[in-house]
Amino acid sequence: MNTGPSETFVRPVEALGRISLDVVESLGRFGLFLGQAAVWTFVPPFKVLQLLQRIHFIGFRSLSVIILTGAFTGMVLGLQVFLTLSRFGSEAFLGPAVALSLIRELGPVLAALMVTGRAGSALTAEIGIMRITEQIDALTVMALNPMRYLIVPVIVAGLITFPLMTAIFDVVGIFGGYLVGVRLLGLSEGTYFGEMQTFVDMADIWVGFWKSLCFGVVVTWVCAYKGYYTGHGAEGVSRATTEAVVLSSVLILVWDYFLGSVLP
Amino acid sequence: MIRVENLHKAFGGQQVLQGLTLEVNTGEIMIVIGRSGGGKSVFLRHLLGLLRPDAGRIWVDGVEITALRGHEMDKVRERYGVVFQGGALFDSLTVFDNVAFPLREKTALAASEIAARVEEKLAQVGLSGAGHKYPDEVSGGMRKRAAIARALVTEPQIVFFDEPTTGLDPVLVNAIHHLILDLHRKFRFTAVMVSHEIPEIFEIAQRVAMLHDGVIVEAGDPQAIQESGNPVVQQFIRGQIEGPIRAI
Numbered sequence: 001m002n003t004g005p006s007e008t009f010v011r012p013v014e015a016l017g018r019i020s021l022d023v024v025e026s027l028g029r030f031g032l033f034l035g036q037a038a039v040w041t042f043v044p045p046f047k048v049l050q051l052l053q054r055i056h057f058i059g060f061r062s063l064s065v066i067i068l069t070g071a072f073t074g075m076v077l078g079l080q081v082f083l084t085l086s087r088f089g090s091e092a093f094l095g096p097a098v099a100l101s102l103i104r105e106l107g108p109v110l111a112a113l114m115v116t117g118r119a120g121s122a123l124t125a126e127i128g129i130m131r132i133t134e135q136i137d138a139l140t141v142m143a144l145n146p147m148r149y150l151i152v153p154v155i156v157a158g159l160i161t162f163p164l165m166t167a168i169f170d171v172v173g174i175f176g177g178y179l180v181g182v183r184l185l186g187l188s189e190g191t192y193f194g195e196m197q198t199f200v201d202m203a204d205i206w207v208g209f210w211k212s213l214c215f216g217v218v219v220t221w222v223c224a225y226k227g228y229y230t231g232h233g234a235e236g237v238s239r240a241t242t243e244a245v246v247l248s249s250v251l252i253l254v255w256d257y258f259l260g261s262v263l264p
Numbered sequence: 265m266i267r268v269e270n271l272h273k274a275f276g277g278q279q280v281l282q283g284l285t286l287e288v289n290t291g292e293i294m295i296v297i298g299r300s301g302g303g304k305s306v307f308l309r310h311l312l313g314l315l316r317p318d319a320g321r322i323w324v325d326g327v328e329i330t331a332l333r334g335h336e337m338d339k340v341r342e343r344y345g346v347v348f349q350g351g352a353l354f355d356s357l358t359v360f361d362n363v364a365f366p367l368r369e370k371t372a373l374a375a376s377e378i379a380a381r382v383e384e385k386l387a388q389v390g391l392s393g394a395g396h397k398y399p400d401e402v403s404g405g406m407r408k409r410a411a412i413a414r415a416l417v418t419e420p421q422i423v424f425f426d427e428p429t430t431g432l433d434p435v436l437v438n439a440i441h442h443l444i445l446d447l448h449r450k451f452r453f454t455a456v457m458v459s460h461e462i463p464e465i466f467e468i469a470q471r472v473a474m475l476h477d478g479v480i481v482e483a484g485d486p487q488a489i490q491e492s493g494n495p496v497v498q499q500f501i502r503g504q505i506e507g508p509i510r511a512i
């Protein structure tokens with residue numbers, strides 16, 4: 001085996017080149033995937049039944065998790081923010097503080113993370129198993145575009161359900177803050193909701209809305225993509241599922257920061 | 265007519281197809297035989313447009329499908345019926361819904377008409393009464409038969425079978441072969457079938473082709489194949505351990 005200087009120098013460079021090419025290729029495939037889905041979204045016939053099933057799966061069946069986490073997030077916020085504010089004697093601002101952090105940040109992010117854990121992983125596994133058992137190929141050879149049948153309903157369902165889930169999370173969270181702040185710690189109800197109305201703008205709600213919309217696309221896109229291009233066998237599916245959840249969660253936080261600094 | 269010319273395909277460093285050339289005439293049943301792992305399924309996946317060759321071309325009725333993409337390839341696929349090696353039934357649908365699926369999606373038939381056709385096909389493959397079960401609730405052989413029913417329910421012009429009878433008991437093997445022959449007599453479809461059922465295949469094929477080392481080493485009518493002077497073919501159809509094919 002030739003291990004001369006040129007060889008030892010070329011090998012790592014070659015490996016680096018191959019890795020970069022792989023990364024660029026999979027990034028391209030990742031982007032193309034969403035592009036194709038976007039195109040097929042607008043080409044009839046629309047798969048309404050599939051869409052309703054996905055909305056049921058991603059949205060309705062995540063409701064209990066959303067309500068539970070929303071309530072406790074609101075309660076934790078109510079408690080901690082109250083304790084902090086009381087040091088400055090400004091407990092009166094508990095309402096807006098809870099509402100703003102929920103509506104602008106925590107609602108969209110936590111709801112998205114919860115739905116990823118509940119529905120996103122299952123979605124990846126489901127599509128991944130369809131891939132390795134040739135069900136996706138079966139769709140293809142029936143001249144039924146798997147993008148239209150499998151992927152578009154998932155992404156559109158994400159667009160529809162994530163803002164709704166976020167809204168529910170926000171409302172339940174604000175109520176949780178009310179329970180702790182007003183019922184437990186003795187703040188007056190009028191102050192809690194009154195100050196909230198004064199300080200929370202429509203602009204804040206829009207920020208939360210845009211975020212949840214983006215997360216809806218990001219999560220379903222990542223989870224569907226990972227399932228669609230899953231590796232081999234059961235291990236491939238389990239790896240795809242893990243990767244989908246990790247990547248979705250990371251992208252949610254990165255996007256949250258990005259949107260937070262771009263949106264008013 | 266399906267014409268395959270000089271097909272090459274490698275996975276990583278592994279050469280699977282190395283210049284495969286074959287013609288399948290319209291209306292005939294062509295059976296492809298060859299070693300397990302020899303590339304028969306890979307070859308079929310090229311005909312289905314699921315894999316792209318490294319080199320070589322495929323024509324289906326004069327249309328070069330290796331040059332087609334998306335929508336145009338789908339036009340060719342409209343005429344296909346496919347039985348995958350593993351069945352590839354949709355596991356979230358019952359057997360009945362699986363067979364009904366292509367009719368519901370591709371035709372404007374009324375629900376009652378679809379139900380009638382599906383029941384008829386299920387009866388033909390001996391599955392009447394099992395329609396309400398899910399694929400994971402039926403036996404492997406029943407899954408195979410359901411897949412055959414699904415592939416044929418649209419009365420396709422070209423049918424691809426990847427080992428439709430492997431894993432079935434001898435009575436069923438015969439029944440499936442007769443079913444395929446019956447339907448073939450009725451609908452005159454072109455069939456490309458991968459099968460290991462020697463000697464039964466010589467009864468149902470118009471022509472047989474042997475795939476070995478990535479090429480078709482011999483193709484001809486059943487008689488010609490059985491009397492072939494090619495030692496590879498002879499060893500394979502006799503299942504001998506000694507010969508040019510390394511057993512293990």
Ligand SMILES: Nc1ncnc2c1ncn2[C@@H]1O[C@H](COP(=O)(O)OP(=O)(O)OP(=O)(O)O)[C@@H](O)[C@H]1O
Pocket residue numbers: 275280298299300301302303304305306307349
């Ligand atoms: N997607 C793929 N990636 C890498 N290698 C593959 C792929 N598909 C098939 N192969 C390889 O190609 C070879 C031929 O596989 P193929 O499935 O066509 O065999 P076969 O002739 O159908 O065998 P059997 O009769 O057992 O079904 C095998 O060695 C297999 O490992």
Ligand SMILES: [Mg+2]
Pocket residue numbers: 304305306349426
């Ligand atoms: Mg095979």
